[in-house]
Amino acid sequence: MRILKNSKLLFIVLALILVLSACSSNNSSSNSSNNSGDEKASSGDGEKVKLVYARGKDATGATDVMVEEFMKQNPNIEIEFREMPTDTGAQHDAYVTMLNAESSEIDVFDIDVIWPAEFAQAGYVLPLDRFIEKDGVNMDDYNQGPVTAATFNGKQWAMPKFIDTGMLFYRSDLVSEAPKTWDDLMTQASELKGQEGTKFGYLMQAKQYEGLVCNAVEFVASYGGAFIDENGEVVINSPEAIKGISKLVEVANSDFVPGNINTFTEVESHTAFIEGQAPFIRNWPYQYALANDEEQSKIVGNVEVAPLPEGDAGSAAALGGWMAAINKFSEHPQESWEFLKFMTGQEGQKIDAIEGSHAPTLPALFEDKEIIEANPFFGEEGFQTALEAAVSRPVAPNYPEISEIIQIHVSKAIAGEETPEEAAAAMEKEMNEKLEK
């Protein structure tokens, strides 16, 4: 029996080796042709090249406007927009599946700020340095946070597109003064719930996914805690962090949030907000453009922006944002670069800022009159300070695993399956195990 099993196993192993070596010889040939990355891979003789650009659904429609403008200026390049899952975790997994299979079905794609090291290390994206040098793109023109986040092994793997920071959006027709603390928010949300056709007091993202990690980072930091400190130490099991988790649990279980708040991502929360269902929402800057979009929103002109409420240690916003990169297996690296350069350059970012309220990664654009006119809050001193002070999520090479631990235990705390103390202790233990590996 044993021998039979072993010989079967041997056969499977041999078969696998054969398959893998066949694959790797294919890889090396495709890699070398793609990685040469020169103009030969693309048409160059007046033939139209079609690129596929992938990103999550853009609720504001800014991407369509930007893509149209690029195609107008580059008649030899056609862009097909591939809509990916909005949930960043699901989007991540879709890219990983595609790129692990060395697929060339997408050319350019968006990268969440938490992914560049992982994607560079896995060899999914093209290093951009030679394009950057050839075209004289000055990386010093960009906000250095995302530039550094996309630098790995001394190379630039993605171009910064926009910065996200968690903010409080509120209805100026219902709220006379933005709440200063989480307790103020709770009082106002309870009082305002049900007024002027609202159904809820406050909207947040509490589904078990990456957005919950962002909301948790904000609560924890506003009470003076953190998940992992700047030295890589796990510090989540502290009285401050537990206070933050407790406040999140209290808010998520209060009667002024939707009863099914544990199914809410950005999409569910922004939809309820623009339909006029709540006076307050925690969301990213794009919420502003969406709330003022006459085709979609019932609250146009009635939205103001404020920092997130304060805990014992002040207000804290999570740092988010997106970059864009070129699929290493793209058959059109040069055209992909042209598109990437446009999208993340002055012109592309300006369109994105005006149409989609996305905060530019080129600080000079905050001086642009049209951008400020479309997004008055970008011009306020508090916004720049908030961007600079935004809290990064734990920095770890295996971030998805760390994120999963946070997602699971914060969800359990919300569901009452673990106390905030138990959740903090479990996160501490599991994160330490992952980081030791």
Ligand code: GLC
């Ligand atoms: C936003 C942020 C991103 C974050 C995501 C979570 O898209 O820009 O960094 O991971 O929200 O839902």
